[in-house]
Amino acid sequence: xxxxxxxxxxxxxxxxxxxxxxxxxxxxxxxxxxxxxxxxxxxxxxxxxxxxxxxxxxxxxxxxxxxxxxxxxxxxxxxxxxxxxxxxxxxxxxxxxxxxxxxxxxxxxxxxxxxxxxxxxxxxxxxxxxxxxxxxxxxxxxxxxxxxxxxxxxxxxxxxxxxxxxxxxxxxxxxxxxxxxxxxxxxxxxxxxxxxxxxxxxxxxxxxxxxxxxxxxxxxxxxxxxxxxxxxxxxxxxxxxxxxxxxxxxxxxxxxxxxxxxxxxxxxxxxxxxxxxxxxxxxxxxxxxxxxxxxxxxxxxxxxxxxxxxxxxxxxxxxxx
Amino acid sequence: xxxxxxxxxxxxxxxxxxxxxxxxxxxxxxxxxxxxxxxxxxxxxxxxxxxxxxxxxxxxxxxxxxxxxxxxxxxxxxxxxxxxxxxxxxxxxxxxxxxxxxxxxxxxxxxxxxxxxxxxxxxxxxxxxxxxxxxxxxxxxxxxxxxxxxxxxxxxxxxxxxx
Ligand SMILES: Cc1cc2nc3c(=O)[nH]c(=O)nc-3n(C[C@H](O)[C@H](O)[C@H](O)COP(=O)(O)OP(=O)(O)OC[C@H]3O[C@@H](n4cnc5c(N)ncnc54)[C@H](O)[C@@H]3O)c2cc1C
Ligand code: SF4
Numbered sequence: 001x002x003x004x005x006x007x008x009x010x011x012x013x014x015x016x017x018x019x020x021x022x023x024x025x026x027x028x029x030x031x032x033x034x035x036x037x038x039x040x041x042x043x044x045x046x047x048x049x050x051x052x053x054x055x056x057x058x059x060x061x062x063x064x065x066x067x068x069x070x071x072x073x074x075x076x077x078x079x080x081x082x083x084x085x086x087x088x089x090x091x092x093x094x095x096x097x098x099x100x101x102x103x104x105x106x107x108x109x110x111x112x113x114x115x116x117x118x119x120x121x122x123x124x125x126x127x128x129x130x131x132x133x134x135x136x137x138x139x140x141x142x143x144x145x146x147x148x149x150x151x152x153x154x155x156x157x158x159x160x161x162x163x164x165x166x167x168x169x170x171x172x173x174x175x176x177x178x179x180x181x182x183x184x185x186x187x188x189x190x191x192x193x194x195x196x197x198x199x200x201x202x203x204x205x206x207x208x209x210x211x212x213x214x215x216x217x218x219x220x221x222x223x224x225x226x227x228x229x230x231x232x233x234x235x236x237x238x239x240x241x242x243x244x245x246x247x248x249x250x251x252x253x254x255x256x257x258x259x260x261x262x263x264x265x266x267x268x269x270x271x272x273x274x275x276x277x278x279x280x281x282x283x284x285x286x287x288x289x290x291x292x293x294x295x296x297x298x299x300x301x302x303x304x305x306x307x308x309x310x311x312x313x314x315x316x317x318x319x320x321x
Numbered sequence: 322x323x324x325x326x327x328x329x330x331x332x333x334x335x336x337x338x339x340x341x342x343x344x345x346x347x348x349x350x351x352x353x354x355x356x357x358x359x360x361x362x363x364x365x366x367x368x369x370x371x372x373x374x375x376x377x378x379x380x381x382x383x384x385x386x387x388x389x390x391x392x393x394x395x396x397x398x399x400x401x402x403x404x405x406x407x408x409x410x411x412x413x414x415x416x417x418x419x420x421x422x423x424x425x426x427x428x429x430x431x432x433x434x435x436x437x438x439x440x441x442x443x444x445x446x447x448x449x450x451x452x453x454x455x456x457x458x459x460x461x462x463x464x465x466x467x468x469x470x471x472x473x474x475x476x477x478x479x480x481x482x483x484x
Contacts, residue, residue, distance in 0.1 A: 006322060006339030033381040035341065035363055046339070048386065051465070075375075080404055099450020100428065102363055104375045105382070231449040232364055 001035050007047045012054075012208070018047035018178060019206045025049055027071060028105035029116040030043060039124040040131070055210055060086075066214040070109035074162075075100070076207075077108065087214075089168065089221035089240050089315075093161045099232040109209035112163055112173070112189075113201065115158035116257075117234060118146065126167070129154045131198045143294040145236060148301055149256035150292050154192030157254050161238060163190065164253035165223050168240040171214045177207035190258035200257065218242035218249070222314035224307045225253070236300050239287075239307035241315045243273065250312070255304050262287035264269065265308060275276060275316050284309035322371045324388040328353065329397035344368045346387075347394070351465040355423035357393045359452075366451035369424035370394050376424075376431045376450075395423040398430065406430065409464040417455035424451045429465045439469050 002277070004064040007023060009015035019025070023045040026032055035041035049055065055071040066087065068077065077083070078095035097103060120126040120137040127133035138146045138155045153277050163186070166173075171186040189201050203209070227237035238253035239262075248269045252260040265287035272279060287308040291301045313319070324333045328351060338348060345368065347353050359367030361380050368380040371393040398404050403411060406429060416422045425448050432439055432447035437440045439447070445458075453461065 001338040001342070003338060003340050006383075026386075029383060029386060030363060030378070030381050033383060035338070037342070037361070050386065098363070099366065100431075100447060101366060101376045101378045101450045103368055103375050 002039060002128060004043055005045045006043070008051065009049050010045050010051055012052060012176060012210075015047060015049050015052060015208055016178070016206075018045075019208060020178065022205070023047040024205075025109075025208065027110040028073065029110075030102055030106045030291070031110060035115060035122075036123060036169075040122060049208070061215070063215070065216055066211045068108055068214070070107065070209045070211055072108045072198070074098075074103040074106045074111065075164060078103065087169070087217045087221060089165045089218070089223035089242060089311075090162070092223040092260070093165045093225070093240070094318060097161045102232070108212060110160065111160050112166075112212075113203065113209070114145075114159055116200065117159050118156045118301045121156065129193075130156065132198065139294070142296065144296040144300075145234070146294055146297060147256050148193075148288075148291050148297055148304065149252075149260055150290065150291040151192050151257045152197050154193035154197045154257065155294060156193065156200075156257050157190040158190060158256065158258050159224060159234065159254070160259075161223075161235065161253060164240040164251040164259040165221070165242075166212060166214075166225075167259040168219065168242040168249040168251040169214055169218050170216075170244070170249070171212050173203075174211050174213055175203065175207040175211050177204065180272070181210070182207065183213070187261065192258045216244070219245045220315045220317075222311045224311040224314060226303050226307055237303035237307045239304070239311040240309040241308070243315060248272075248283075248307060250283070252287065252304055252307065255300065262308060264289055275312050275318075277313065277318075280309045280312040280316075292313060294296075322385060324385060326387045326390050326392055327382060328392045335384070339383065339385050341384040342380060343370070343382040343384045343387050346384040347379060347392070353394050353396055355396055357420055357423065359420070364452070365421075366424040366428070367421055369427045369451065371427050371431060374431060374434060376428045393427075395426050400425065405468045406433065406465065409467040410461065413460040413464040413467070415456060415460040415464045416453075421451055421453040425453065425461055429461075433465070433469065437469065439465070441466065444469070 003201045026046045055069045057069045059067045074094045083091040161282045166186040173184045221242040225235035227233040235254045240251045242249045250262040265283040268286045274278045284305045288305045357367035359365035363378045363381045370379045
């Protein structure tokens with residue numbers, strides 16, 4: 001591993017000052033340690049924010065929302081009392097990610113800001129578009145786990161399992177930085193690769209994610225992820241479905257460079273609170289109607305469709321087949 | 322940089338590079354060889370150690386992050402010979418090559434500390450992050466269940482009597 005400078009922030013001000021000097025946050029390190037080891041992200045300055053205990057809190061708000069601290073671990077979120085009833089989609093996503101050892105350290109902010117798993121990106125031997133190079137190796141290479149939806153030339157899928165859930169629930173990502181606190185709607189936080197082939201989010205380097213706010217929890221929600229193996233494997237398609245009392249929000253995960261909002265499916269379901277198999281199937285079909293798979297991943301269009309159908313039915317309390 | 326942590330009850334003061342990984346410090350500097358370098362990517366679980374009682378992947382943790390923490394490896398479990406869990410695993414012939422054993426044992430140890438009478442589902446969940454390529458897991462799960470049984474006291478007494 002290339003040597004780097006390591007600072008320990010004692011408080012938020014210290015962390016912000018370090019970011020201002022070009023330091024990069026080290027949270028659980030689950031993603032960053034791997035990238036540093038492989039030489040893919042050779043940062044020369046890291047700041048640990050482990051001492052910022054106030055960022056660990058998970059709280060219910062008085063009016064029934066949730067505030068999730070940036071340093072809350074996936075294990076901590078999964079264990080939050082009553083979460084499976086309060087917000088089933090989040091409970092499902094947090095408790096199924098990776099393995100117990102990973103969930104014990106992986107933080108919420110780190111999960112949203114983790115880098116893509118594209119194997120060309122993860123190997124220092126491929127100077128691809130995402131690293132500022134001139135080509136994407138996935139087009140002519142092994143592209144089964146890559147995007148099946150329209151994007152720029154870089155065909156990553158966003159790796160986070162929590163992101164689709166938070167987008168579907170209308171969460172806001174709260175940051176602190178030189179201009180004080182800022183709030184980003186989760187649905188506008190992630191960007192497609194045609195807009196930015198290098199960064200997956202709009203977060204500026206000098207801002208610290210402090211928490212994720214859910215002012216209201218969806219009345220009904222579900223999250224379904226489909227993987228080849230049930231443990232520590234990456235989903236090949238996932239879907240978060242949330243009913244906010246007047247409208248469905250349907251967001252696919254692991255199929256596009258950002259959590260992929262299935263707008264056509266949402267529109268098709270307008271006015272329908274309760275869904276039956278046939279309607280869920282039609283919505284699922286609409287959700288993948290604009291898919292553009294690559295040479296090896298057309299099968300995942302069917303997986304994505306199944307994830308949508310199952311998430312919708314599950315959110316309606318119907319165990320899908 | 323200077324860090325200190327306890328490993329298996331022994332305090333250590335160490336000078337490390339910020340880029341040193343915990344697994345390398347534990348194995349190469351401190352000579353505790355039970356955590357294994359497997360995949361190096363957090364997949365396989367061979368590098369599992371307990372940090373403050375929680376199982377973590379030492380291949381993805383910087384040594385610097387272990388500063389001030391309490392670490393444990395399987396070496397800490399057998400000060401008086403194999404403990405109940407280890408004996409149950411031996412009785413069930415639960416490992417073949419043994420590469421995954423330290424990680425599996427620590428994951429199960431964390432579970433049993435938190436939940437002394439876990440269900441089979443909970444056992445499967447707890448060791449889900451520890452790849453074993455020899456046994457098919459069944460014997461491991463059976464062994465954890467043996468010690469998790471409310472009836473485990475008489476079994477231990479019998480074992481003691483035999484010695
Ligand atoms: C075997 C395995 C399987 C996995 N499977 C899944 C899966 O199915 N689904 C899934 O979602 N994830 C999965 N993961 C990924 C894992 O969830 C992430 O690596 C983890 O959440 C990263 O969190 P961290 O706290 O360790 O982040 P770090 O590695 O510490 O940081 C990641 C990035 O976030 C930045 N960052 C972190 N916190 C902040 C902050 N507060 N403010 C600003 N920047 C910040 C860091 O600078 C860095 O760029 C898997 C990982 C492994 C090893
Ligand atoms: S998909 Fe993106 S990250 Fe992967 S090789 Fe292509 S440009 Fe690089």
